[in-house]
Amino acid sequence: MAVVLNPELRRALAERIRFYHDLGIYDFYQRPVAHAQANAAEASQPEIREEMSPRKSAVVSVIAEENVSRAESGVKDPVAALQLIRQDIGDCTRCKLHKLGRKQIVFGVGNSHAELMFVGEGPGADEDIQGEPFVGRAGQLLNNMIKAMGIRREDVYIANVVKCRPPGNRTPERDECETCSPFLMRQIAAIKPKAIVALGAVAARNMLAINAPMSELRGRWYDFKPAGVSDPSWQGARLAVTYHPAFLLRDPRQKGEAWKDLQMVMKYLGLESPGKPE
Secondary structure, X not given: OOOOOOHHHHHXXXXXXXXXXHOOOOOOOOOOOOOHHHHHHHHOOOOOOOOOOHHHOOOOOHHHOOOOOOOOOOOOOXXXXXXXXXXXXXXXXXXXXXXXXXXXXXXXXXXXXXXXXXXXOOOOHHHHHHOOOOOOHHHHHHHHHHHHOOOOHHHOEEEEOOOOOOHHHOOOOHHHHHHHHHHXXXXXXXXXXXXXXXXXXXXXXXXXXXXXXXXXXXOOOEEEXXXXXXXXXXXXXXXXXXXXXXXXXXXXXXXXXXXXXXXXXXXXXXXXXXXXXX
């Protein structure tokens, strides 16, 4: 049975990884365990692909995420599984965001059988009003990016690390992300995408538990699988990092770099592009 890590232990593990990164240590190896059951669990985890120099290699932080075994475990229909996760969230009061002006939960939207999933950091004002992620100006740009990849918004699934709007659209704080991210992990486990695109540094750092700049996070693949997922039919997703659409609106010069990231994803998914996004 998978071990459920409490928030304090998860924070301690993430801090230890950051500490080693500061020392220049980027590669980690798991010691063999004595129990056969633990060995089997270890064998089921995907191998981290090395596609860059050791200096820029990264650890996929499945250890820093809660076990996804909840009410939806064993439910094969992703639509039903997502409904159970949404019911579990309820009118959430687990962190302080519920009393800081949020209007509603912004759960996620899209194809529950999607091969491609986009993950942002949190809803903004428009999303808080409509209850759907990426519907404002940044959402319109994301729609253009998706269209340029040769697919439709309806073909993908879109979610955020936190489900409630932070006041003033500020960056979600650490405790807010840690409280809410297990629900995102459960969404990913229900959908079982082939590829995930983390939009911006906040999403990337929370999903990978790597405190690195975008220049180091972008341009490579990460093997990603939430802890506790034992479905042999899904070996996990490949995760890529690119700029958040809101950042691209502020600095359009980086759109070309974001397009390079999306082309890497398209190549992996076998997508034909009709053209570069505007």
